[in-house]
Amino acid sequence: MVKLRFLFISVLLACLGGCMNVSDMASGVEYHLRDAGLLDYSKTQRLNNFRLQADSYIYIAQGAFVPIGHPYARPNVVAEEAFKGFVEFFPRVRRADKPEGFDEAMAKARQLGAHYVLYTRFAGADDRIGTWEEWEDQDDIGRVGRDRSVVQMMLVETATFRLVDTARIRSRGGFLTFYDERPEDLLGPALNQYAQRLLGLGSR
Known part of the structure; x- marks a missing residue:
């Protein structure tokens, strides 16, 4: 409640001050809505x-x-979502068609002439009740709420096997967006943001 009050006061002051353009104000509002838990949020x-x-x-x-x-997640969903996020910023990206061991991924990357391997793992998730159908199946009020996910990644240089970066992304759904949402739905925006950071574009 305190965060929401601060959010509305910040927006009101920005509007009254007239010193913030519309896009900056929208970005600020979105950031505070995520921080308050109303929209999906990720931390890398x-x-x-x-x-x-x-x-x-x-x-x-x-x-x-x-x-x-979350045993029912698609087996290759992190690689699929990472590819969607990276292909927007890196013109030379390939992904494995199915889950692979680390040694297998390194060998395939070297065969393709890739500079780096982004090796990912869907470490954990909490798929909460978010639809009426799920409620009817589980009938547990304590399970209603926001989904969560944890992804781990290693970025390795193929020529030297040097570990360039490791990252952990923790995501949670928002109170306004959890309906019909699954933990894997939280991955795309966070992985897209990670791709931007690797290029030094920077984002909140």
Whole structure:
């Protein structure tokens, strides 16, 4: 409640002050809505602030690990979502068609001539009740709410096997967006943001 009050006061002051353009104001409102838990929110923790060149050739793969708390997730969903996020910023991106072991992914990347392997793992998730159908199946009021997900990633240079970066992305759904949402639906925006950070574009 305190965060919501602060949000509305901030917006009101910005409007009265007239010193903020519409796009900046919208961005600020969205940030506070996410921080308050009303919209989907993700936090990325990185080992390094390493930046890649825009022409880097990246091979994306996902380990065959069943996420704790969500055994029905698509087996290659992190690699699929990472590819969608990275292809917007890196023209040279390939992904594995199915889950692969790390050694297998490295060998495939070297065979393709890729500079880096982005090796991902869907570490954990909490698929909460978000539809009437799920409510009828589970009938547990304590399970109604926002989904959560945890993704782990390693960025490895194929020529030297050097670990360039590791990252962990923790995401949670929002109170306004949790209806008919699944943990894997939270992955796309966070992975897109990670791609931007690797280029040094920076985002909130």
